[in-house]
Amino acid sequence: MERDFPAPDFEGAARTRAIQHEGIRRAVGQGRLAPDVGAAMTSPDAGDWLASQGFEVVASLDDLQGPSSGPVKIPARLADRELSGHAELGNAWQRLQLYRRLLLTGTAEQQRQLLNLELLQRMWPQRLGPPALLRAWEDRFPELRHTSGP
Incomplete structure (x- = not known):
C-alpha cells in the first residue's frame, strides 16, 4: 500500500x-x-x-552543595519511570541519569541543592548533555574543561 x-x-x-x-x-x-x-x-x-x-546554569560552582552519597529525592518534574522519586548516588547509572537531567532540565536552585561539585567534576568527561549545553557550562566555568574524570 x-x-x-x-x-x-x-x-x-x-x-x-x-x-x-x-x-x-x-x-x-x-x-x-x-x-x-x-x-x-x-x-x-x-x-x-x-x-x-x-536550560539554566548556576552562577558559581561554589553554589553546588548537593550530597556526595546516599539516596537523593528527585524533584517531581525530573522524575519518570527510570528515576521514579529517588536516586542512589552509589549507583553509577542512577547518578549519571540524575546529573544529566539536572543539567538539561533542572532549575539553578535544583542544581544548587542536588549537584555535588566533586561528583560533577569527576563525571564531566562523560559528556553529560548536548554539546551546546556543555559549552555554556564550560564557558562559564573554564575549570570544567580541564577535569579528568575518575
Whole structure:
C-alpha cells in the first residue's frame, strides 16, 4: 500500500527557527536570559528541543552543595519511570541519569541543592548533555574543561 506523505517544509522550519532565535536574542537583550545560555540555545548544534526549552546554569560552582552519597529525592518534574522519586548516588547509572537531567532540565536552585561539585567534576568527561549545553557550562566555568574524570 502506497501512502502519500506531505513534503517536508524546510523553508517553514527555517522561518520558525529564525523567529525563535529572535525571541531568544530579545530575552537576552532584556536581561531575562543569560547571554551564554542564549548563545548556546541559538548555536547551530543546539537542536530544536534545546532551543525551545532552554536550560539554566548556576552562577558559581561554589553554589553546588548537593550530597556526595546516599539516596537523593528527585524533584517531581525530573522524575519518570527510570528515576521514579529517588536516586542512589552509589549507583553509577542512577547518578549519571540524575546529573544529566539536572543539567538539561533542572532549575539553578535544583542544581544548587542536588549537584555535588566533586561528583560533577569527576563525571564531566562523560559528556553529560548536548554539546551546546556543555559549552555554556564550560564557558562559564573554564575549570570544567580541564577535569579528568575518575
